[in-house]
Every structure is written in structure tokens, then in C-alpha cells.
Amino acid sequence: MSSEDPSAQRRASRKSVAFTEEKLVVDADGSVTMVATPNDDTKETAMSHTPRTPPLSAALGAFTDASQAPVDGAADGAPAAENPDELDLSLMKKKKKKVKKEDGEGEGGDGAAAAGGEEAIDLSMKKKKKKKVPKEEDEFAKKLEALKIEGGEGVEGAEAAGEEGEQEGDMDKGTGIWSHDETKTINYDPLLSRFFALLAQKNPDHASTGTRSYKIPPPQCLREGNKKTIFANLPEICKRMKRADEHVTAYLFAELGTSGSVDGSRRLVIKGRFQQKQIENVLRTYIIEYVTCKTCRSPNTELSKGENRLYFITCNSCGSRRSVQAIKTGFSAQVGKRRKMQG
Amino acid sequence: MSGAIEIQNLKSRDPFAEADEDSGQTTQTQEYIHIRIQQRNGRKTLTTVQGIPSKFDHKKILKVIKKEFACNGTIISDTESKGLGEVIQLQGDHRIKIKDFLVDPENGLGLDEKTIKIHGF
Numbered sequence: 001m002s003s004e005d006p007s008a009q010r011r012a013s014r015k016s017v018a019f020t021e022e023k024l025v026v027d028a029d030g031s032v033t034m035v036a037t038p039n040d041d042t043k044e045t046a047m048s049h050t051p052r053t054p055p056l057s058a059a060l061g062a063f064t065d066a067s068q069a070p071v072d073g074a075a076d077g078a079p080a081a082e083n084p085d086e087l088d089l090s091l092m093k094k095k096k097k098k099v100k101k102e103d104g105e106g107e108g109g110d111g112a113a114a115a116g117g118e119e120a121i122d123l124s125m126k127k128k129k130k131k132k133v134p135k136e137e138d139e140f141a142k143k144l145e146a147l148k149i150e151g152g153e154g155v156e157g158a159e160a161a162g163e164e165g166e167q168e169g170d171m172d173k174g175t176g177i178w179s180h181d182e183t184k185t186i187n188y189d190p191l192l193s194r195f196f197a198l199l200a201q202k203n204p205d206h207a208s209t210g211t212r213s214y215k216i217p218p219p220q221c222l223r224e225g226n227k228k229t230i231f232a233n234l235p236e237i238c239k240r241m242k243r244a245d246e247h248v249t250a251y252l253f254a255e256l257g258t259s260g261s262v263d264g265s266r267r268l269v270i271k272g273r274f275q276q277k278q279i280e281n282v283l284r285t286y287i288i289e290y291v292t293c294k295t296c297r298s299p300n301t302e303l304s305k306g307e308n309r310l311y312f313i314t315c316n317s318c319g320s321r322r323s324v325q326a327i328k329t330g331f332s333a334q335v336g337k338r339r340k341m342q343g
Numbered sequence: 344m345s346g347a348i349e350i351q352n353l354k355s356r357d358p359f360a361e362a363d364e365d366s367g368q369t370t371q372t373q374e375y376i377h378i379r380i381q382q383r384n385g386r387k388t389l390t391t392v393q394g395i396p397s398k399f400d401h402k403k404i405l406k407v408i409k410k411e412f413a414c415n416g417t418i419i420s421d422t423e424s425k426g427l428g429e430v431i432q433l434q435g436d437h438r439i440k441i442k443d444f445l446v447d448p449e450n451g452l453g454l455d456e457k458t459i460k461i462h463g464f
Contacts, residue, residue, distance in 0.1 A: 254462075255462050255463055255464070256382075256463060256464060257379055257380060257381040257382070257462075257463065258381075258382065272382040273382065274464065277464075278464030279464070281464050282463075282464055330377050330379060330393055330427065330462075331377075331379070331391055331393045331419070331424050331427045331430045332379070332381060332391075333381055333389050333391055333419070333430075333432055335381055335382070335383050335389065
């Protein structure tokens with residue numbers, strides 16, 4: 001054990017980063033509050049922070065993209081936005097706290113198109129995203145980005161107006177160069193932006209599949225009395241994940257180290273106080289372990305009991321099949337009343 | 344090319360060991376160390392560490408940990424934990440700290456991070 005060489009260590013770390021990549025898979029509905037959870041404390045979740053931002057920004061980004069696309073387009077957005085990533089790459093970084101801060105900032109701060117746009121493009125470069133972003137760098141990058149986008153737009157606009165004025169027109173309305181009987185050759189840039197705009201328009205969920213983010217409705221947690229938590233939309237979430245309620249329930253109980261029951265309206269009653277965020281984290285690990293396909297990362301999988309009491313996950317999109325561990329509770333300490341002594 | 348394949352085939356391989364997700368390699372020791380958390384009343388929690396290899400002296404580990412994390416703790420014996428081996432139980436949420444401790448090659452046990460699983464929220 002102690003003879004682990006550094007390479008093994010590195011491998012381990014790489015793996016955990018790879019995990020983070022999957023983490024973003026599981027964002028719940030992309031609402032702003034969901035996205036920022038500044039004080040997660042498990043290692044995995046802390047790691048998962050940066051990747052968790054994208055879905056929000058994906059929404060934002062998609063929005064801004066769509067709105068901007070006809071004007072300046074994804075084409076010139078992309079190169080500009082590459083910069084922050086390159087910056088990131090150049091420095092090796094430490095994550096955790098800084099990332100957290102960044103999260104909070106991204107949420108509270110400038111919901112402006114600039115930030116959104118930048119992050120949206122970050123999304124498309126998943127590989128680089130693996131590296132964590134130190135706060136200062138990120139802020140700086142953001143500012144830079146904002147400047148760039150603003151500046152870029154200005155310049156772009158001027159240019160467009162100046163030298164290729166005839167290339168203008170409303171794509172949606174089909175005027176200008178986009179009109180049906182227009183014979184002029186359309187420049188590459190507007191065509192490209194049109195392509196992306198149409199792509200985003202026609203496939204609203206394309207962004208999510210393309211970036212492998214997988215959305216489930218956020219768990220609804222209510223408090224029952226003082227000591228119990230009600231997990232209201234478990235059936236809905238299970239349906240979304242195509243897993244049996246019992247399986248998810250068993251996993252939740254095993255991970256949270258508690259017990260509970262299902263009430264009349266099929267809501268799950270968990271003993272102990274849990275916040276939505278905590279449940280969310282557990283669900284996230286569940287999805288990574290039991291829902292996503294390890295080969296293609298698609299969540300479109302089926303869990304079935306194989307021939308010999310083993311559970312297998314079969315992927316519907318790539319056809320791969322792997323076995324998963326059964327849910328084990330492990331040791332749980334005696335909490336509360338003392339055990340009755342024998343004899 | 345073919346030589347390499349042959350050599351690979353000659354290697355003894357444990358088919359039951361779990362495949363490493365990244366490389367597809369099998370690792371021999373798949374005895375995970377589980378770090379769990381349990382809620383007690385109020386804001387109190389317990390951290391349990393299950394599966395620390397028996398080559399380590401659990402008592403000593405506990406002693407060091409208690410001092411370092413400033414918490415109390417006990418060792419649950421094998422009989423008490425119903426055959427799950429000796430379990431270290433600490434008061435409070437020390438999951439991250441204990442993981443760092445287990446991984447730390449200098450002041451800790453220097454275990455492989457991959458063998459450690461943190462459970463809970």
C-alpha cells in the first residue's frame with residue numbers, strides 16, 4: 001500500500017477529475033439557486049463545483065447565443081472565449097475554496113451576457129474544463145472576456161455596417177440577404193452563425209446532450225416535524241432516471257446512514273434532517289454510479305438483474321453492459337437509544 | 344505487437360478483481376475503506392471509518408486522530424460491528440480530514456486514494 005508510486009497517485013487524481021466531468025451531468029434544472037452550493041464539503045462535490053456551473057450558464061449561454069447569433073454569431077464568440085481557458089491551462093491550479101468563491105460570484109454577480117457567453121463556450125471545451133479555475137484568474141478572465149466581447153461586438157458591428165453592409169438582414173424574417181430569392185453569395189460568417197442559431201433553435205436540448213449534462217428535477221425536501229425529512233418528488237425523479245423507487249431509496253438510506261419509509265402519497269420520509277442540497281449530492285453520486293454509462297456517459301441506460309444475482313447496467317445508446325455493485329449499508333453506529341443488553 | 348499480446352496473456356489475472364474504470368486494469372486490493380457519516384440528534388454527527396487494513400494499529404491511529412481532530416472516538420470491535428471488522432468511530436464530521444489523514448504519506452497512513460470511499464451527503 002505504502003509503496004504507491006507517484007504515478008498511481010496521479011492516476012488517482014486524474015480519475016477523480018474525470019469524475020467531475022461526469023458530475024456536471026447531473027445538474028438539476030439549471031435554476032440559479034440549484035447551481036450554486038458554496039459549502040459542499042465532500043471531496044467529490046467540492047470538485048464538482050466548476051463543472052456544475054455550466055448548466056446554468058448553458059441556459060444563459062444558449063440564451064445569449066441565440067440572441068446574439070444573428071448579429072455577431074458563434075463564430076466570433078468562440079475564438080474570443082478560448083482565451084480564458086488557455087489562461088487556465090497555463091497555470092496548474094489548486095481548486096476547492098477558490099472554486100467555491102467563483103461559484104458564488106458567478107451566481108450573484110453579472111448575469112450579463114458577457115459572463116454567460118464565456119461560460120457557455122467553456123462548456124463546449126469540456127476537456128479543458130477539467131482543470132480547475134483559480135478565482136483571481138477567473139475573475140480576470142471574466143473581465144477580460146467581458147471587455148473582449150463588448151469590444152468585439154462594437155468592432156464587429158462597425159465592420160459589418162461598413163464593409164459588408166449588404167450582408168445584413170433578419171434571418172428569422174427572411175429579409176435582406178436571407179430573403180428567399182436573394183442571389184448574392186452569403187459570407188461564411190453569417191452562414192456559420194445561422195447554422196449555429198438554427199441548430200440551437202431546432203434542438204433546444206441539444207446543448208444538454210452535447211455537453212452531456214443530464215437534468216433531473218430538483219429534489220423537493222420538506223421537513224416533517226423536527227426530525228424527519230420528506231422527499232416529495234422521488235417517484236418523479238426515479239421515473240426520469242428509469243430506476244425503481246426501491247433501488248434509489250435503498251441507496252439513499254445506505255448513503256445517508258438512516259432509515260425511513262414511504263408515505264401514502266408515495267413520498268419518501270427520511271429520518272433525520274437533510275437539506276435539499278445534501279439529497280442532491282447523494283442523487284448525483286447515485287446517477288454516476290447507477291445511471292450513467294461509463295463508456296459513453298449517456299444516462300440512457302437500464303438496470304437489470306442479471307442471471308446470477310448481479311445487477312447490470314445496459315446502455316441503450318452504445319450497447320455496453322457493465323455490472324454494478326449491490327447497495328451495501330455497511331457499518332452503522334448505534335444512534336439514540338442504547339441497545340438492550342443481552343442476558 | 345503479437346509479442347506484447349502474448350506477454351499480456353501470460354500474466355496471471357484475477358478475473359474477480361474490479362476493473363479500473365480508466366485503464367481497464369485490474370487492481371488486486373479492492374478492499375475499500377468506507378468513510379461514512381451519521382446524523383445524531385441536533386447538529387451532531389458521527390463519522391465511521393470502516394475497513395482500515397489490519398496491518399495498522401487501530402488503537403494508535405485513533406489516538407493520533409483524536410488528538411489531531413480534537414474529538415473523541417472509539418473503536419468498535421469486530422463482534423460489535425457484526426462482522427464488519429474494526430470500525431473507528433469519531434464524534435463529529437471529520438470525513439475530509441480523515442481522508443486526508445489516510446492518504447497523507449508522511450503524517451498519515453499513505454494509503455491509495457482510490458481505495459477510499461466517502462459516503463453520505
